[in-house]
Amino acid sequence: MKDHLTVVDHPLVQHKLTLMRKQQTSTAEFRQLLREISQLLAYEVTRELPMTTTPIDTPMQEMDAPVLAGPKLALVSILRAGNGLLDGMLELIPSARVGFVGLYRDEETLKPVQYYFKVPTQLEKRLVIAVDPMLATGNSSVAAIDMLKEAGATDIRFLCLLAAPEGVARMQEAHPDVPIVTAALDERLNELGYIVPGLGDAGDRMFGTK
Ligand code: URA
Numbered sequence: 001m002k003d004h005l006t007v008v009d010h011p012l013v014q015h016k017l018t019l020m021r022k023q024q025t026s027t028a029e030f031r032q033l034l035r036e037i038s039q040l041l042a043y044e045v046t047r048e049l050p051m052t053t054t055p056i057d058t059p060m061q062e063m064d065a066p067v068l069a070g071p072k073l074a075l076v077s078i079l080r081a082g083n084g085l086l087d088g089m090l091e092l093i094p095s096a097r098v099g100f101v102g103l104y105r106d107e108e109t110l111k112p113v114q115y116y117f118k119v120p121t122q123l124e125k126r127l128v129i130a131v132d133p134m135l136a137t138g139n140s141s142v143a144a145i146d147m148l149k150e151a152g153a154t155d156i157r158f159l160c161l162l163a164a165p166e167g168v169a170r171m172q173e174a175h176p177d178v179p180i181v182t183a184a185l186d187e188r189l190n191e192l193g194y195i196v197p198g199l200g201d202a203g204d205r206m207f208g209t210k
Contacts, residue, residue, distance in 0.1 A: 004172055005163070006181045008044045013037055017161070017183045021199045027208040031084070034133075034206055037161065037183065038088030045129055045159050045181045046093065049073065071125045072097050074153075078132035078144045079103070079116065081203040085131040085159065097126070101144045112143040117151075124152040133202040135163040135182065136195050138170030145175050161202070162186055164195045 016037045019025055025033070052069035055062060076099040077086040090096060102116030120126065128148055135141055141158060148156055156178045158171065163182040166189050171180060186195045194200070204210040 004176065004179055005168055005185070006044070006179065007185055008041060008181060008183050010040060010044075013040050013183050016040075020161075020205075021197065023200075025205075027205065030205050034084045034161075035088040035091070038085045038131075039092045041085070041159055041161075041181060041183060042089040042092045045157055046073070046127075049127065071122055072120075073127040073129060074099055074120045074123060076101060076119060076128060076130045076144070076148060078130060078140060081133045081206065082131045084202070084206040085133055085161070089129075089131065089159075099128075101130075101147060103140045103143055105139075112140045114143070114147060117147055119148065119151055122152075123148065124154055126153070126155070128153040128156045129159055130156060130178075131159045133161040133206075134195060134198075135160040135167035135171065135180065136189055137164075137193055138167035138174075141167065142170060142174040145171075145178055149175075157181060162195050162198060164189045 016033045020030055020033045050069040051066050053064040054067050056065045072095050074097045075086055075089055077083050079100055079102040097120035099119030100116060103112040103114055106113050130144055130148060132141055145156060158178050158180045160182045163185050168180060186198055188196060190196050
């Protein structure tokens with residue numbers, strides 16, 4: 001994946017995203033749309049996975065057929081909203097290994113602090129896809145990717161639903177080697193750090209907490 005930022009402009013992605021942005025969309029609809037859109041985004045972010053061939057017998061004859069190569073990829077959810085993207089992606093890539101990164105913001109320093117970190121073994125040999133629906137300030141995404149690199153990951157992609165220009169710039173500065181795949185690049189962050197026009201708080205909308 002050459003570009004630092006890929007906006008998935010497929011019509012189905014854009015249509016579903018519009019439904020998700022709407023204030024009136026219920027929690028149940030939001031979850032269902034997230035599951036559907038995450039499969040379409042998974043398709044895009046895995047487009048260049050390495051392939052090999054394996055000999056098989058079809059009912060007609062033998063052939064060398066294409067299969068995914070190498071160790072299973074690792075999906076890493078940045079808690080808690082990352083879990084919404086993760087669920088849909090696992091439907092498409094059921095054999096993926098899964099990790100979790102939990103971060104909270106220290107109210108004094110405003111810096112992200114790790115409270116949970118559990119990732120698959122042999123991270124250095126896997127494609128690692130970190131997932132978080134909202135790339136806002138980029139602080140937690142940058143911190144999560146710092147931790148994944150410390151754990152050995154070298155081939156990382158970041159998948160989100162919405163990105164703010166501020167978050168993209170922060171990621172580009174801190175992790176220029178990590179391509180970002182998103183369904184949309186929105187206008188800006190507001191004074192509270194929310195993406196506008198955005199869709200509100202992704203965690204609250206998918207879990208019905210508010
Ligand atoms: N996190 C969210 O859930 N929404 C935003 O707009 C920004 C960060």
